[in-house]
Amino acid sequence: MAPSSYFALFDIPPAFDLDLAALGDRYRALAKDTHPDRxxxxxxxxxxxxxxxxxxxxxxxxxxxxxxLRAHHLLALQGRAMDLEATIQDPEFLMQxxxxxxxxxxLQEAVDLSGISAFKKRLYNTQQDLAEAFSACWQDxxxxxxxxxxxxxxxxxxxxxxQVRQLEERLDD
Amino acid sequence: MALLQISEPGQSxxxxxxxxxxxxDLGTTNSLVATVRSGVPETLADVQGExxxxxxxxxxxEEIWVGQAAKNSAAQDPLNTIVSVKRLMGRGLADVQQLxxxxxxxxxxxxxxMPFIETVQGPKSPVEVSADILRVLRQRAEDALGGSLTxxxxxxxxxxxxxxxxxxxxxxxxxxxxxxxxxxEPTAAAVAYGLDTQAEGVIAxxxxxxxxxxxxxxxxxxxxxxxxxxxxxxxxxxxxxxxAIADWVIKNSSISANLSPAEQxxxxxxxxxxxxxxxxxxxVVLQFGDWRGDLTRITFETLIEPLISxxxxxxxxxxxxxxxxxxxxxxVVMVGGSTRVPKVRQAVAELFDTEPLxxxxxxxxxxxxxxxxxxxxxxxxxxxxxxxxxxVIPLSLGLETMGGLMEKIIPRNTTIPVARAQEFTTYKxxxxxxxxxxxxxxxDLISDCRSLARFELRGIPPMVAGAAKIRVTxxxxxxxxxxxxxxxxxxxxxxxxxxxxxxGLTDAEIARMLEESLTxxxxxxxxxxxxxxxxxxxRLLEAVDSALTTDGERLLNANERESIEAAMLRLRAAVDxxxxxxxxxxxxxxxxxxxxxxxxxxxDSIQKxxxxxxxxxxxx
Numbered sequence: 001m002a003p004s005s006y007f008a009l010f011d012i013p014p015a016f017d018l019d020l021a022a023l024g025d026r027y028r029a030l031a032k033d034t035h036p037d038r039x040x041x042x043x044x045x046x047x048x049x050x051x052x053x054x055x056x057x058x059x060x061x062x063x064x065x066x067x068x069l070r071a072h073h074l075l076a077l078q079g080r081a082m083d084l085e086a087t088i089q090d091p092e093f094l095m096q097x098x099x100x101x102x103x104x105x106x107l108q109e110a111v112d113l114s115g116i117s118a119f120k121k122r123l124y125n126t127q128q129d130l131a132e133a134f135s136a137c138w139q140d141x142x143x144x145x146x147x148x149x150x151x152x153x154x155x156x157x158x159x160x161x162x163q164v165r166q167l168e169e170r171l172d173d
Numbered sequence: 174m175a176l177l178q179i180s181e182p183g184q185s186x187x188x189x190x191x192x193x194x195x196x197x198d199l200g201t202t203n204s205l206v207a208t209v210r211s212g213v214p215e216t217l218a219d220v221q222g223e224x225x226x227x228x229x230x231x232x233x234x235e236e237i238w239v240g241q242a243a244k245n246s247a248a249q250d251p252l253n254t255i256v257s258v259k260r261l262m263g264r265g266l267a268d269v270q271q272l273x274x275x276x277x278x279x280x281x282x283x284x285x286x287m288p289f290i291e292t293v294q295g296p297k298s299p300v301e302v303s304a305d306i307l308r309v310l311r312q313r314a315e316d317a318l319g320g321s322l323t324x325x326x327x328x329x330x331x332x333x334x335x336x337x338x339x340x341x342x343x344x345x346x347x348x349x350x351x352x353x354x355x356x357x358e359p360t361a362a363a364v365a366y367g368l369d370t371q372a373e374g375v376i377a378x379x380x381x382x383x384x385x386x387x388x389x390x391x392x393x394x395x396x397x398x399x400x401x402x403x404x405x406x407x408x409x410x411x412x413x414x415x416x417a418i419a420d421w422v423i424k425n426s427s428i429s430a431n432l433s434p435a436e437q438x439x440x441x442x443x444x445x446x447x448x449x450x451x452x453x454x455x456x457v458v459l460q461f462g463d464w465r466g467d468l469t470r471i472t473f474e475t476l477i478e479p480l481i482s483x484x485x486x487x488x489x490x491x492x493x494x495x496x497x498x499x500x501x502x503x504x505v506v507m508v509g510g511s512t513r514v515p516k517v518r519q520a521v522a523e524l525f526d527t528e529p530l531x532x533x534x535x536x537x538x539x540x541x542x543x544x545x546x547x548x549x550x551x552x553x554x555x556x557x558x559x560x561x562x563x564x565v566i567p568l569s570l571g572l573e574t575m576g577g578l579m580e581k582i583i584p585r586n587t588t589i590p591v592a593r594a595q596e597f598t599t600y601k602x603x604x605x606x607x608x609x610x611x612x613x614x615x616x617d618l619i620s621d622c623r624s625l626a627r628f629e630l631r632g633i634p635p636m637v638a639g640a641a642k643i644r645v646t647x648x649x650x651x652x653x654x655x656x657x658x659x660x661x662x663x664x665x666x667x668x669x670x671x672x673x674x675x676x677g678l679t680d681a682e683i684a685r686m687l688e689e690s691l692t693x694x695x696x697x698x699x700x701x702x703x704x705x706x707x708x709x710x711x712r713l714l715e716a717v718d719s720a721l722t723t724d725g726e727r728l729l730n731a732n733e734r735e736s737i738e739a740a741m742l743r744l745r746a747a748v749d750x751x752x753x754x755x756x757x758x759x760x761x762x763x764x765x766x767x768x769x770x771x772x773x774x775x776x777d778s779i780q781k782x783x784x785x786x787x788x789x790x791x792x793x
Contacts, residue, residue, distance in 0.1 A: 028397040032561050033779050036590060036651040040353050040550040043713070043764040046771050051650050053775070055592040062587075165493050172486055 005077055006060035014077055016135045020065055027061045067131050068154035074138060075147065082148050090149050093156075100160060108167055116171075120164055123157060130154050192323040194353065194551035195314045196361070196543025199303065199327055199341065201259040201410060202383030202510065204228045205537060206310040207544035208318060209553065214365070214541045217317045225536060226313075228383075230255045230305045232292040239309045248442060251277045251434035253292045257412060258306075260384045261288060261299035262344075263337030277434030300344045307348035324353035326547040328539050330385040331357035332405035332567050334613050335625050335655050342652070353550040355652040358382075359389035360398060360562050361542030362508045365533055367393050375401075375501050377491075379521050379529065380508035380539075381484060384410040388488045390495040390502070396559040402494035402586045403567050404487045409480060411448070411511030417476040418444035418459075418468065426464035436462075448473070452513050474516045481520050488524055494586050505529040510536055563588055570647055570655060573610035573619045575600065582647045585615065589653060594646040596662075603635040607643055609659050609668075630659040630668040706756040710748045713760055714741060717767055720774065728773045740766045 007014045010026055032038070034057050036050040063069040075082060100123075107115045134150040137143040195208045195217075203225045207216040216224045223241065231243035231254040238246070247254040255278070261269060266288045269280055279291040289296035307327075315321055327350070329341050338355055345352045359378035367376075373393050380387040387405040391398055419440045423430050432440065440461055447468055450457045456469045492499055505521060507529045512518065521529050533541065549560055565588050571581040574597075583593050599607065607630045614622030633641050642662040649655050660667045717737065725734055744759040 025394075028394060028399070028561070028563075030779070031397065031563060032559075034775075035561055035563070037354065037550060037561065041552055042771075043760075045764055045768050046775075049772060049775065051590045051648070052592065054651075055590045055648065058588045058591055059593075168493060169490055172489055 006063050006073060007077075009057065009060045010064065014074055016067075016071060016074060016131075016138060018064065018070070023061070023064060027057070030057055066158075067127070067134075068151060068158050071134050071138065071147075071151045071154065075151070080144060082151065090152065093149070093153055097156060104160070104163065104167065108171075111171060113171065116164065116168065120161075123161055123164065127154065127157050127161075130157070191553055192551040193314075193318045193320050194323050194325065194544075194547035194553065195310075195318075196326045196356075196540050196545070196547045197307065197310055197328070197350075198358070198361075198540035198543060199259065199307065199329075199344075200228055200382055200539075201257050201385060201412065202228055203536065204306055204310060205540035206314050207537070207540040208314065209544050209548035214544045214548075216537050216540055217314055219313055226306070226309060228257070228259065228306055230258070230302050232294040232297065234293050237294075237305055239305055248435055248438040251438045252279065253294075255290060255292075255297070255302045257384050258299050258302040260408070260412075261290075262303065263334065263340040264288065264299070277437055300340050300347065303341070303344035304347035307345055307350060311348055311350055322350065323551050324351040324547065326354045326356050326361075326543045326550065327352055328356050328358045328361050328543050330380075330382070330405065330407060331359050331387045331389050331400075331403040331564075332385065332407045333653075334407075334568055334623055335570075335653070336623065337407070338653055342654075352652075353547055355654075356543055356546055356562070357387075357389065357400070357403065357564055357653075358508065358539045359387050359403065359506075360391070360400060360564060361540075361546065362506050362538045363389070363391050363393070363398055363542065364545050364560075364562065365538045365542035366504075366506050366530065367398060374503040375495075375497055376504045376506060377488070377502045377525060378506045378508060379484075379488070379512065380405075381511040381517060382410050382509040383412050383511070384408075386410060386484050386487065387508075388484070388491045390491050390497060397561045397563065399563045399588075400565045400586075401497070402491045403565055404491040404494065405567075406483055406487055409483055411509070413480050414448050414477050414511065414514070415441050415444040417480065418447055418473065421468070421472070421476055422459060422461055422464070422466070425466055426461065428462060428464060448514070452515060470515075477514070477516065481517060484517075485520060485524055488521075499525050502527065506538070507531050508535050508538055564651070564653065565589060566591070566649055566653055568613045568623075569615055570625075570649070571612050571622075572597075572645060573608075573612060577619050578617055579612050579614065579619050579622050582645070583649065589649045590651055592646060592648040594644050597643045597645060598639050599633065599636065599641045599643070600638050602638050604638065604641070605633045605635055606631045607633065607659070609645060609657065611647075611655070611657050625655065626657070628657075628659075628668060630661065630666065632664070632666045633661045634664045634666075636663075703751060703753040703756075706753045706760070707748055707751075710744055710756050710760055713763060714744060717741060717763065720767075720770065724770075724774055724777070728777070729770060733770070736766050737763070737770065 005014065010023065010030070012026070031054070034050060034053045036047055036054055039046050039050040063073050072082065103119065107119060130150055130153050134147060134154070137150070138147045193208070195206050198205045205216050205225060207214055218224045219226070226240045227244040229240065229243040229247060231238040231246050231250060233253070243254055244256070247256055266280060266282055269276070269288045280288040281291055281296050283289045283296065283298060287298055289298050290302070311322065311325075325345065327341060327345055329338055333341070342352055342355060359380050362378050362380065363376060376391050376393060378387070378389045378391065385405065385407050386409040387403065389403040390401045392401055422428070422440060422444065443459060443461055447457045447459050451468070451470050451473050454470070456467055459466050459468050502525050505525050505527060507518070507521070512531070512535050518529055518531075546562065548554055554560070565586045566583060567585060569581045569585045570583045571579045574580045582595050583591055597607070608627060609630060610619070610627045611625045612619055612622040613625055616622055630643065633643070643659055644662055645657065645659045647655060647657050658667065721734070721737070729737070740759070740763040744756070744763050747755045747759045
């Protein structure tokens with residue numbers, strides 16, 4: 001069964017390059033029509049429906065505004081769903097992951113706040129590069145393997161950003 | 174009523190009927206009620222002209238005092254006078270024992286894990302005490318507005334977990350209030366300011382109340398209040414400032430730390446007064462027993478410094494979660510009496526590099542925002558399609574997995590409503606049951622998280638380990654309340670639970686309390702039920718009628734229309750026969766037969782919302 005398109009819910013054509021500000025505006029407009037608060041005074045069944053629709057809308061927005069999730073969704077729409085649990089065949093990136101992690105550990109031990117800030121910046125730039133590379137290749141079926149590799153890299157960097165945030169939190173204690 | 178809300182804005186079926194709706198700020202220290210009259214939000218006063226109701230309840234053998242009178246007697250009758258009960262809401266006995274040194278009450282265990290306070294009127298749960306406060310506010314509002322209330326929006330700290338929210342809702346039910354919505358306090362404050370100033374952009378709400386601290390980062394855009402992140406500390410508040418002063422008194426005097434409950438209350442009252450004076454004065458004289466001492470503002474600021482730091486740390490965390498820098502915040506709204514402390518204002522101004530907004534009374538701003546939202550939810554605002562509050566869950570929700578670890582299903586600061594599912598499997602051959610343990614919190618170990626509920630999925634067909642596919646779905650509604658269901662995919666075996674927090678009331682306790690509150694009520698319950706059912710029935714009939722007129726032709730076939738009209742006839746007949754039970758049944762039936770119609774109309778209205786905007790607009 002083909003997955004239903006989150007793009008269709010927002011009434012926009014499937015694309016990787018999105019204007020996030022416009023997406024946000026559209027989300028808020030749709031939320032005004034679906035949010036349960038608009039049905040506060042109705043019966044249970046109507047309210048339940050509104051909760052479900054609203055939850056789907058929120059899920060769709062979350063996916064569309066997050067590059068890695070959006071990329072994954074685009075491939076799934078083309079019938080190229082990836083198995084996210086599959087073992088990664090990307091030795092070059094594996095080495096880089098190890099390097100990033102070691103660097104982050106060193107920054108943590110040294111409590112190097114300016115180092116962390118520089119690390120974040122580099123992380124951000126790499127994420128931008130990955131997004132650009134994906135945008136250039138995902139529609140080309142011949143480069144399918146490359147597109148998948150890029151998504152996995154994006155996902156790893158998202159996780160790494162999360163870890164950086166947790167580290168900042170710990171150092172703030 | 175099913176179909177009324179989706180009539181075009183400004184074309185409400187009952188244009189002249191104004192429904193009585195209020196916003197209630199149920200605070201740790203003080204509570205308020207507000208409403209919107211002729212388009213203007215205002216707080217409602219009691220007969221003496223007092224707007225603020227101290228959240229204090231005193232139990233006497235034959236009566237219950239609520240408010241200032243109760244507060245005045247706190248020192249003289251500390252065991253029967255309950256203050257800061259909000260701190261106990263949704264808490265277990267173990268949590269309370271941690272607060273024990275600060276609370277003079279005698280706690281006893283109830284049927285659930287909820288602590289009960291021993292009083293002359295017998296054991297009282299925090300939910301009942303809160304309900305007694307809410308009852309007074311409800312009465313005040315009904316007297317002032319001259320009619321019974323359609324509903325209320327009740328505010329809760331954004332940081333309240335599921336158990337605390339559920340407890341608040343239970344208290345409202347017990348007080349006979351129809352809860353239109355539980356609204357986060359900072360969001361309410363943002364509404365009060367946002368609608369006032371027509372602001373756009375990122376704002377922060379710093380809410381330091383009596384017992385809780387909340388920080389929320391919101392984005393305001395064309396009437397939509399989108400919470401980006403929220404955080405805080407549900408055990409940090411102005412009360413802690415009082416305790417810091419009290420501890421300082423004990424340290425600097427020869428007074429033993431083993432005070433009687435009455436002495437403790439007196440000391441805390443003096444400390445509170447000193448704190449308030451220090452917002453104007455540089456130095457105050459404190460007296461307790463034979464001891465007298467000077468407390469300077471500088472010393473006071475040193476005492477509360479660690480507490481303020483805790484609040485700032487929560488602010489930085491919320492900023493990180495919202496992925497905005499402190500400098501991007503355009504305005505900071507101050508809420509709660511404790512934000513009158515100059516040191517607090519100064520610290521906040523430094524962090525956000527902007528002078529905080531204090532022009533709406535920090536004690537009233539939450540109630541005012543809640544009233545505006547209540548007015549919109551009750552359908553009184555002609556332009557209510559323009560205002561929308563998008564809240565988030567404050568703490569991550571997840572499940573216990575192997576090894577006592579918490580696996581997050583929905584991370585904190587996810588916009589609600591939300592539904593997420595995850596698949597799990599069995600770990601033993603032939604396993605036929607699985608325990609689902611629902612948790613809330615940020616830590617990895619389940620022992621560091623709050624346990625919300627446990628339930629079991631039984632009847633899984635025996636399979637080899639890892640073969641069963643159990644899909645667990647979490648759904649959080651707009652009030653932030655959770656329900657969980659589990660389903661084994663191959664057999665279709667299902668189990669689900671509406672989260673009844675481990676620290677909540679048992680059904681038996683709720684039943685007993687409802688019964689008690691009803692015997693105390695003067696009005697005849699049956700007459701009331703009948704009246705309510707009749708009103709509901711008329712509303713539903715009118716709504717369906719108007720929906721049929723506008724969309725019946727287009728969206729229904731002859732058969733569908735016929736069965737709807739038949740159900741309407743039966744309901745009309747029931748209303749005339751004056752039997753509440755029959756009316757209820759037929760309301761239900763009419764709702765059922767109009768279900769599909771309602772869904773089609775909703776789709777239709779979304780289509781309409783999308784129409785008229787072309788693709789270029791979206792893509793650029």
